[in-house]
Amino acid sequence: MPNYRSQYNFPTDISGTTEPTALVLGSGTSTGVPIIQCGCPVCLSTNPFDHRLRTSVYLSCDGFGLLIDPSADFRLQALRYRLPRIDAVLVSHAHADHVFGMDELRQYNRLQEDATINIYSRDFANKTLTEIFSYIVNFKPKANDQMYRPQLNFCILPESPYKIGPFTIESFIIPHGPAKSTGFRIEAKGKTFGIASDCSELTEEAMDKFTGVDFLLLDGLRDRPHPSHFSIGTAVEKMQILKPKIGRFIHISHDISHSDLEARYPENYGPAYDGMKVILGNPTPETPSKEALNYIKF
Ligand SMILES: [Zn+2]
Ligand SMILES: [Zn+2]
Ligand SMILES: [Zn+2]
Numbered sequence: 001m002p003n004y005r006s007q008y009n010f011p012t013d014i015s016g017t018t019e020p021t022a023l024v025l026g027s028g029t030s031t032g033v034p035i036i037q038c039g040c041p042v043c044l045s046t047n048p049f050d051h052r053l054r055t056s057v058y059l060s061c062d063g064f065g066l067l068i069d070p071s072a073d074f075r076l077q078a079l080r081y082r083l084p085r086i087d088a089v090l091v092s093h094a095h096a097d098h099v100f101g102m103d104e105l106r107q108y109n110r111l112q113e114d115a116t117i118n119i120y121s122r123d124f125a126n127k128t129l130t131e132i133f134s135y136i137v138n139f140k141p142k143a144n145d146q147m148y149r150p151q152l153n154f155c156i157l158p159e160s161p162y163k164i165g166p167f168t169i170e171s172f173i174i175p176h177g178p179a180k181s182t183g184f185r186i187e188a189k190g191k192t193f194g195i196a197s198d199c200s201e202l203t204e205e206a207m208d209k210f211t212g213v214d215f216l217l218l219d220g221l222r223d224r225p226h227p228s229h230f231s232i233g234t235a236v237e238k239m240q241i242l243k244p245k246i247g248r249f250i251h252i253s254h255d256i257s258h259s260d261l262e263a264r265y266p267e268n269y270g271p272a273y274d275g276m277k278v279i280l281g282n283p284t285p286e287t288p289s290k291e292a293l294n295y296i297k298f
Helices: 004-009 074-080 102-111 123-132 204-210 232-242 258-264 290-296
Strands: 021-026 056-061 064-068 088-090 117-121 152-156 162-164 167-176 179-188 191-196 215-219 246-250 269-271 277-279
Touching: 021 074, 056 074, 056 179, 074 102, 102 117, 117 123, 117 162, 123 152, 167 204, 179 204, 191 204, 204 232, 215 232, 232 246, 232 269, 258 269
Parallel strands: 064 088, 088 117, 117 152, 191 215, 215 246, 246 269
Antiparallel strands: 021 056, 021 277, 056 064, 162 167, 167 179, 179 191
């Protein structure tokens, strides 16, 4: 494991980014990969591309940091990529893998002069979030109370399109098995990003919004069907219809190694990976250096 200082040279450092940029903080399914105590070849792999933290993406533009899903691995992701700011958060749905990093946002309250951070989600997700995080919502500080809670404002995402900092957000409900999730189409400086990290279907509206975006991330759990998630085959089929400039599947399980996936999908519609950085509009992602990948390894 490289020492702490190596973070200062981390090639996917995103501070100071002026162009709209997306950084994949995690590409794994709800368990993460490796899975605790799993002895399968992917979980035992020493290839850093096979290490998938829980799915989350950071968007940056003109120094504004927008986090999509404070994952259960958020603290590690914030350290690994030295995330400079969290100015706002979008939540797709309130499943544990996507939101259990919420408490870690308190450090960004401190870093940002105690500014409250808005946590935007659609009404169904907001309802669950305010129940799960009732200790944050209902916190009333008493005099001399040393207990520090995050200062978060859980708000229902207003009608689309909605402007958050430099980003214009469009959101739409997407089926996620018996549950629901949210797809986002996000635009800044004429560049576009789309994500549906957990979906079992794409509505006509979602297909319309995702068509031709610069960078698209779609759920692609594994080869075998799953009632709540796209298989990899379905994700790639959708990308072939939607034709994003760069299309990758995300929320990947331990069933298949990254190198096998890359061999199978040599075109631009292949697997996402932790540390993948895309300057929106560019035709290819920036590849992390060897040092960065060593830092990613467990
Ligand atoms: Zn998930
Ligand atoms: Zn495994
Ligand atoms: Zn989910």
